[in-house]
Amino acid sequence: MDLPVMPPVQPMLAKSVKGIPDPAKFDGGLSFEPKWDGFRCIVFKDGDEVELTSRNTKPLTRYFPEVVEALAAQLPERCVLDGELFVAIGPRLEFEVLQERIHPAASRIKLLSVEAPASFVAFDMLALGDEDLTPLPFSERRSRMEKALTGLSGPVHLTRTTLDPTEAEGWFEQFEGAGLDGVVAKPMSAPYQQNARTMLKIKHARTADVVVAGYREHKNSTPERPLLGSLLLGLYADGELQHVGVAASFTEARRAELIEELQPLVVPLSDHPWGKWQEFLTANPDRVPGTQSRWSQGKDLSFTPLRPERVLEVGYEHMEGRRFRHTAQFKHWRLDRDPESCTYEQLEEPVSYDLTKVLG
Template sequence: MDLPVMPPFQPMLAKSVAGVPAADSVAGGLVYEPKWDGFRAIVFRDGDEVEIGSRSTKPLTRYFPEVVEAVLAHLPQRCVVDGEIVVPLDGQLEFDLLTQRIHPAESRVRRLAEEFPAHLVVFDLLALGDESLVDRPLSERRATLEQALSTAGSPVHLTRVTTDAVEATDWFNAFEGAGLDGIVAKPLASSYAPNGRVMLKVKHARTADVVVAGYRLHKNSTAERPLLGSILLGLYADDGRLQHVGVCASFAEARRAALVEELAPLVTDFADHPWGEWRDEAAQASGRLPGGQSRWTGTKDLSFVPLRPERVAEVGYEHMEGRGDTARFRHTAQFKRWRDDRDPGSCGYAQLEEIAKFDLNDVLS
């Protein structure tokens, strides 16, 4: 492979803002795009050679053979594009199906590629032929990208854009129902800045009251000075089971020490805990329990201190992953405050905001 932009190559990043910024808030103006909830991918094609790099520059090529085939069928002979790998299912994006691809067994990867094929959504062009476009303004890169993908078809998609902040706000509200993640605003006059936070992202912000059911110790914790690392959170399903939905973290060191003392009266035995089965190897293999290993955690110590599920915390989150009473927080939640006025048994899935469905095909078209 011999391209003007070569792997490993770090993608341009975004910084969070509270709301959709005005189009004239940045010199040269802004263009808005849907924020896709998938795996960021820098795709390199040189004839019959294709490489797919992740956000961290690690190769993704072997996990998405159908995307490699789509690149060979629809992208220019020599190019480098920035995009997102997503998995659609029943008119929505399914991030959980995407994560299942990161697996050592090629047979499993091939089976999932056939059952739930991934798509590539392209939103930037970094090189075409023998020319690097990294130093060109986005307005030029987008125009060249539209021309380069003028004959492309599914499963390769050119992301839609608008320069109208009102329309972008409508997208922000509607497209979440198709599994999208928010809105990205990009300066039209900007060059491509690898690993630079030049773009602006607007994501949904919500709160939920959750049951505190345990905690993990911080990596810097010692026997002399135990420090809390993260709090394990649960929600009650309709059948009465306490489902593990994620964690909250990011406490100051002094707060980590104080929380260990504050939660000490709630420490209990696993035999009396709703997640006591986490120590069973078969249960751990499911990856759904708070003590279970997964392809993401590897050999990381996931043991936790069990707490009687008697306290409630309000946490901030962006959106959920999964469906029904197996849904969980997509990212680490943010601790807001204790809710001593709430009965833990009242903390169920019904409190979560119902997102109006939106057909993903209407976003891709």
């Protein structure tokens, strides 16, 4: 493979902002596009050779043979693209299913490529033919990409864009129902800068009152100075406390304060609502706390059970099934809330939206 932009390439990144930004405040304006919830992927194609690499430059090629085949057939002879791998089930994205595609067994990869096929959506072009496009402004890169990627028939797609902030605001509200993560704004005059937060991202942010059901210790915790690593969070459904996610971002001082504050609530696992799950020793569909999954092999997932008496308000972006998609953010204790009142009914549900309409 011999391209004007060669691996490893670290993708250009985005910084979070609140609300749709005003294009008039940016030289050349802004281009808005949906924020896909998948695996960031750089595609390198040189003739019959196609390589996929991840955000942290690791190879992805072997895990997505059906996407590699489509890219080889539909892309220009020689090019480098920045985009996202995703899996759609019905009308929406399914990140959990996408994660299952990273599997060590070739036979399993082959099976999943048929049962849960992935797609690729392109949103930037870094090279075309013998030309390095990264020094060009995004407006030029986008124009070149649109001309080069005509006739795509899936599972390869070109992301839609708009220059209208009002339309972008509508996408922000509508597209979440298809599993998307928000909206990205790209300065039209900006070159492609690896690993630089040149773009802007607008993501959904919500709050929920959850029950603190346990904690894990931090990797730097010692007997002399115990430190809290993460709080295990729960919500009630049909009278049962369900594991809904974790909160984990604290300063070292706060980690020490929290673990001391929670000691009076420590109970034996046998006296805890999740004690009945201690029989599970391997991955399971309910993602029971303390159990292993393909993504956590070798990690210590043991936790300290707490009496489910404390309620915490957390910030979260959106749900993946019945769990927070990302780590929740600690807001403050809610001493006025009864733990049993913390149910799934409080969560805002986005209106469903067909992914095919997002792809245009």
